[in-house]
Amino acid sequence: MKKIVVLTGAGMSVESGLKTFRDADGLWENYPVAKVATHEGWEADPTLVTNFYNMLRKKCIGTQPNEGHRLVAKLEEKYDVTVVTQNVDNLHEMAGSSKVIHLHGELMKVCSSRDVDDPRYQITLTPENCEVEPGTKAGDGSLLRPFIVFFGEGVPMISAAAAEAMKADIFIIIGTSLNVYPAAGLVQYVQPGVPIYLIDPKPVSAGANVQQIQKGASEGMKELSALLMK
Structure with missing residues (x-):
């Protein structure tokens, strides 16, 4: 074969x-990419980033191939x-x-912010439960972050x-x-x-x-x- x-x-x-990361003008869904898709953005405001990806997931629910x-x-x-x-x-x-x-990365997953690639702390979300409360911890005690490869990573x-x-x-x-x-x-x-x-x-x-x-x-x-x- x-x-x-x-x-x-x-x-x-x-x-x-x-829409995607790569749309025009450095914006993603009207948010500056630097604030929602970089490690520096995550470190500066993890609540903003967490809520941004919650919003993206909700937009994706119901989207069809x-x-x-x-x-x-x-x-x-x-x-x-x-x-x-x-x-x-x-x-x-x-x-x-x-x-x-x-x-x-994958929009419907979250992971440890200490070790993104550790499968023990990767969680697959469901359409019924696709939001993460800001401040939620992973199993290793770090904040849960989106399982997304940020710019610069x-x-x-x-x-x-x-x-x-x-x-x-x-x-x-x-x-x-x-x-x-x-x-x-x-x-x-x-x-x-x-x-x-x-x-x-x-x-x-x-x-x-x-x-x-x-x-x-x-x-x-x-x-x-x-x-x-x-």
Whole structure:
């Protein structure tokens, strides 16, 4: 079974109505990114940050995967598929994708602020219970914080993502301008000769070996899926 690795960015979830970190003017849902998505912002005002992510989770409840998400999941009928996403939503999982690597964290999780990566203190929230009271402590006594990779922090899952990219027989990029590192560097791990497809409505500077489909996530995946699922 051939292996497909799919790298997705903000454009994947925009059609489902979700805004992201990377929207214009350094704002995220009208909040300065520096205040709600950096370690310094967390240290300065953990209550503001906790309430911001509570608000984001409530906005995400009820959001549904779009056709692009569903078509990515459908590739598993014929291929071994790993999704590597820069998005913090869980729409790929909701659509049925079984192997998803989240580079920038997961909105529906919280964790220890002392050791973000310690699984003992990671909690998965539910749609019915998606808010965290500011000041709530993790099991190690530190404040519970969003399980989000803040700007300036390391990306712990990048090594796993690079290992997947190296094994790809087909590499697909959807909804990312390839400007955000280290995620954008994953294409460098793809073996020579492996087909690379990029779906984005805007032209992206991605090299001569990349086949671009200038459409949104859903329409672009319809076109590519017709080719790959023959």
